[in-house]
Amino acid sequence: MNTELEKYIQSTSSYFEEKYGAAPTLVAYAPGRINIIGEHTDYNLGLSMPAAINRWVIVCLRPRPDQNISVTSQNYHDKMEYTLGQDFTPGDSWEKYVYGCITIFNNQYNLNKGFEAVIWGNVPIGSGVSSSAAIEVALMNALRAAYAADMDDLTLVKMCQRVEHEYLKVNSGLLDQYASQFSREGKLMILDFNQLSSDYVDADMKDWAWILADTKVKRELAGSKYSERVRETADALQEVKSKDSSVQGFRDITEEHITLISDSVQQKRIRHLVLENQRVLQAAEALSQKNFEELGKLLTASHQSLRDDYEVSCPELDFLVDTALQLPYCAGSRMMGGGFGGCTISLVRKDAVHKFSNFLTDEYAREYDIVTELNNYQLVDGAGSYKI
Structure with missing residues (x-):
């Protein structure tokens, strides 16, 4: 133990x-x-x-x-x-x-x-x-x-x-x-x-580490936009099923099906879902090849999708991600969790974790007058x- x-x-x-x-x-x-x-x-x-x-x-x-x-x-x-x-x-x-x-x-x-x-x-x-x-x-x-x-x-x-x-x-x-x-x-x-x-x-990360930065913005998911997203994607699935009998569930939906969805917001929600599933498989491949630069790019693409298509980010999360991506020793960054607060996860070179943490802490305090907490978990x- x-x-x-x-x-x-x-x-x-x-x-x-x-x-x-x-x-x-x-x-x-x-x-x-x-x-x-x-x-x-x-x-x-x-x-x-x-x-x-x-x-x-x-x-x-x-x-x-x-x-x-x-x-x-x-x-x-x-x-x-x-x-x-x-x-x-x-x-x-x-x-x-x-x-x-x-x-x-x-x-x-x-x-x-x-x-x-x-x-x-x-x-x-x-x-x-x-x-x-x-x-x-x-x-x-x-x-x-x-x-x-x-x-x-x-x-x-x-x-x-x-x-x-x-x-x-x-x-x-x-x-x-x-x-x-x-x-x-x-x-x-x-x-x-x-x-x-x-x-x-x-998860042999070689010279890289996962660093979490807490926005200190607390979100309550109950009664929030979380349940709204569940409804939006469920409604979109029903519409696709009604127009293509080969679609039985979410995993049958491809990018080509997105145009069958009449609601533009629901189109964005499903696009995130389809591409995010692809990113998980691509991330597993990048890990197996120890291609951490590619893994970082996938993280950042995930954040952009969560921010723009799924719309579950918030200004504090976006600021931490954008600030992290300014640094040459950060390969990628994204919001993690339900959204509307919580933390970001960044892929950072181990020999630069201290510099990364200090820079992110200083910039976040300057912007929001909040002291973020950074963690490197086992x-x-x-x-x-x-x-x-």
Whole structure:
């Protein structure tokens, strides 16, 4: 196990003992993720290239003999308590994730007893590295292990996705949960949402590094333009299907089909989807050939598409990308995540990371009076659990 993760599990277990007077009997953990390329493709059954990062959510849990549930957020110094079978309305957003996981699990596998749990995490919130999915996947792994549920990993991530749909009202795809559960250390995943399958490619970056820059602009996807994009692409698919019987789903759509879409905005949305899927395959080829200049160009093309065709960028993201691309040691840059805030991901020469970080930090502070946070993550294994 990762030594960083071991240290965090130990401190979270100690906090559990302090709060509940005894040691936990089970630990589960799930990482956040980055996504190299393939954005807004998951709910359209496309392709993406994610990997888990060395930031985690940890759940320490101990079953109780009664029907009471007590969950403490170590980060928020807050506690959520209720009794199984009684009405309960979750408050803050962290409670919605927790209550959603417990309720969906209970409906499927029938919790016969309650539990005590502590949740801690260091996945940055609202930065596009999927803190919400890490909470869901960690807690669902904890529940599966604690109650010996006959649940495979794919079922688990689909149940986590239901939490987003039913309790956060976000029509998200499976990218975040799948990457958090299935990632492998030192690998990038080529994830096919149409088949719900994944291949892995070695992430030997030689002299290059992935650098994330946080806009510090926090976006709430619920009720936002995210759901609007889901509707726009779904409507476009229906129109194409009505005009070409050979098209059964998103993956059957080619560039030639775009002209069949009567709405010009929906045309742009589908163009992004078709070309972004192509870019994922081209990125995998560039990685296999260690052609990092080409990989960088694909990143930048992805950003331009997300900005102009999918229209999910924002001025702060565009500024960070444009500033990064001024530097000769940056091969490419793009926004990452749902958009409207969050972070950028840039491909930067390792020997220039310090210069890159200083330049980006200075320019962003000058433009927006905001101190950006830059991170260089390690690629780690996906979620897991074990009994103590």
